[in-house]
Amino acid sequence: MSAIPGSFGRFVADAAAAGDLVVQPRMGFCDPHRMRTGLVRTKAVAAATVGTLTVDSYTRVGDLTAARDALTGGTQLNGYPITIYPSDRTRALIDTVVDSAFPLQIRHGSSHPEPIIRALVAAGLDATEGGPAHIESFGGCMLGQLCPPGLLVALSLLEGLFFTQNGIRSVSLGYAQQTDASQDEEAIRALRRLAVRAGALRLVVKTSAEAHRIPTVEENVHALETAARTAAAARVELEPHETATKGEHEDSSEVYAQARTFVETTMTLSSDTGRALRMAFARVLLDIPYCLHPDNAGRSRSFIDGAGRLRWSTTGAMPVPPDLTSAGRASMTSDELLTALHYMARRFDTAEASPPND
Amino acid sequence: MHLHRPVLRILATGTASDSHTWNLVYLQLALEEWGHRVTNLGPCVSACLLAAACRETAPDLVVISSVNGHGYRDGLMAVSKIRALSGAVGAVPVVVGGKLGLSGSPAPQRAARLREASCTSHAEEAA
Numbered sequence: 067m068s069a070i071p072g073s074f075g076r077f078v079a080d081a082a083a084a085g086d087l088v089v090q091p092r093m094g095f096c097d098p099h100r101m102r103t104g105l106v107r108t109k110a111v112a113a114a115t116v117g118t119l120t121v122d123s124y125t126r127v128g129d130l131t132a133a134r135d136a137l138t139g140g141t142q143l144n145g146y147p148i149t150i151y152p153s154d155r156t157r158a159l160i161d162t163v164v165d166s167a168f169p170l171q172i173r174h175g176s177s178h179p180e181p182i183i184r185a186l187v188a189a190g191l192d193a194t195e196g197g198p199a200h201i202e203s204f205g206g207c208m209l210g211q212l213c214p215p216g217l218l219v220a221l222s223l224l225e226g227l228f229f230t231q232n233g234i235r236s237v238s239l240g241y242a243q244q245t246d247a248s249q250d251e252e253a254i255r256a257l258r259r260l261a262v263r264a265g266a267l268r269l270v271v272k273t274s275a276e277a278h279r280i281p282t283v284e285e286n287v288h289a290l291e292t293a294a295r296t297a298a299a300a301r302v303e304l305e306p307h308e309t310a311t312k313g314e315h316e317d318s319s320e321v322y323a324q325a326r327t328f329v330e331t332t333m334t335l336s337s338d339t340g341r342a343l344r345m346a347f348a349r350v351l352l353d354i355p356y357c358l359h360p361d362n363a364g365r366s367r368s369f370i371d372g373a374g375r376l377r378w379s380t381t382g383a384m385p386v387p388p389d390l391t392s393a394g395r396a397s398m399t400s401d402e403l404l405t406a407l408h409y410m411a412r413r414f415d416t417a418e419a420s421p422p423n424d
Numbered sequence: 425m426h427l428h429r430p431v432l433r434i435l436a437t438g439t440a441s442d443s444h445t446w447n448l449v450y451l452q453l454a455l456e457e458w459g460h461r462v463t464n465l466g467p468c469v470s471a472c473l474l475a476a477a478c479r480e481t482a483p484d485l486v487v488i489s490s491v492n493g494h495g496y497r498d499g500l501m502a503v504s505k506i507r508a509l510s511g512a513v514g515a516v517p518v519v520v521g522g523k524l525g526l527s528g529s530p531a532p533q534r535a536a537r538l539r540e541a542s543c544t545s546h547a548e549e550a551a
Contacts, residue, residue, distance in 0.1 A: 123441035123442060123443070123492050123494055124441050124494070126441070126443070127440060127441050127468055129440060129441060132440075132441065132494075132497065132498075135497075136494075136497070141497075144492055144493055144494070175443060211446075356445070356446075356449045357445070358445055358448060358449070358464055358465075358466030358467065359466060360466070398453070399453060399457060400450055400453035400454040400457055403446075403449065403450055403453055404450060407446055
């Protein structure tokens with residue numbers, strides 16, 4: 067998992083080596099001028115920043131007719147239609163903004179990203195989820211919320227293994243902030259340990275902290291500076307954990323134990339990680355709670371416990387037990403689901419909100 | 425109190441360009457709590473896929489949910505495809521709800537276009 071010189075991956079790795087957290091906004095505008103302004107303002111933020119260009123929904127699903135119709139009809143798209151605009155327009159947009167000190171990542175979330183990747187390469191860019199030179203896993207922020215971290219960590223790692231087996235040399239393993247800070251710390255440590263066990267040569271774990279879609283450039287700039295300040299403060303507290311070289315037996319982390327069980331169970335199915343992942347979902351050994359994909363059994367369910375940690379109420383056929391503290395719990399109702407989804411927002415908006423199951 | 429309410433077989437779906445899922449999970453739970461049976465097609469369902477699912481399952485009601493702001497355009501295409509189906513299934517009640525446009529308040533002309541396309545009902549949330 068080494069990084070290419072001058073690339074997005076290299077920038078993140080160098081920042082990590084220097085002890086800086088890289089902060090990255092969610093940002094995607096249809097209008098190239100607005101998009102450029104967003105990047106210029108992001109670059110000027112007083113923190114180690116990288117730029118983001120998020121494509122619009124129609125480009126993501128490959129419906130270029132709909133994207134063109136919307137543009138012709140004067141309708142704004144909800145992101146940057148990189149495959150519709152000529153590559154010259156994208157080059158002009160990033161000219162003198164994107165460089166080795168400010169790399170740009172294209173975010174698309176597409177299951178068929180080939181045209182998007184062709185378009186970004188044509189515009190002289192190198193980084194996105196899904197290649198071409200540097201890949202970031204989706205698993206860590208799967209569904210964003212309500213998935214217990216052990217499974218998120220396992221999926222991120224399995225994705226990383228899948229990418230490396232398919233010739234990608236630079237891979238980021240992502241993890242998105244969940245409901246409880248100490249559980250998140252466990253998750254990041256688990257991800258590091260598992261990646262090192264899996265043979266990562268050089269490792270960068272990027273955390274993302276976001277609760278809402280951030281709609282404006284101004285709010286983005288403010289959020290990035292806040293995130294960088296918070297990270298600088300948090301690093302002092304984290305240092306002893308991060309530098310400690312714990313033996314296997316010393317770490318009784320529940321997140322690590324679960325993540326390791328998921329990874330090992332999956333890896334025993336096949337030496338081909340892609341095949342192992344398909345088999346694991348088919349046999350319901352991996353089952354994402356509340357995920358509606360037809361290949362996902364959808365028999366597992368999660369809840370937020372009294373302390374704010376994400377736990378399993380039902381694990382279906384997965385190789386981990388449901389949490390005993392929740393024995394006899396009924397499934398989450400629609401009202402409880404809304405409460406759980408709003409938990410983070412309420413916690414940060416009011417600071418004193420109590421967990422939803424008290 | 426729910427004893428006399430008919431149990432509907434409901435097809436819930438996102439729109440072609442919309443990857444949001446929590447709206448669909450919530451809809452399914454709420455509709456099931458009201459005693460109905462729900463088939464949830466999930467996000468990013470094209471009009472063709474939705475029409476095929478209607479033909480296959482002959483639901484009593486189709487519920488289309490939009491969060492990404494393209495609900496009007498995508499919903500219109502979905503309703504048109506369903507209405508083009510032959511037989512009773514082509515007349516299935518279709519409800520579209522959520523954020524139908526990217527910006528501004530609910531637009532009456534969009535509602536009129538949806539009704540023209542024989543959308544049974546719609547509920548538009550202000551962006």
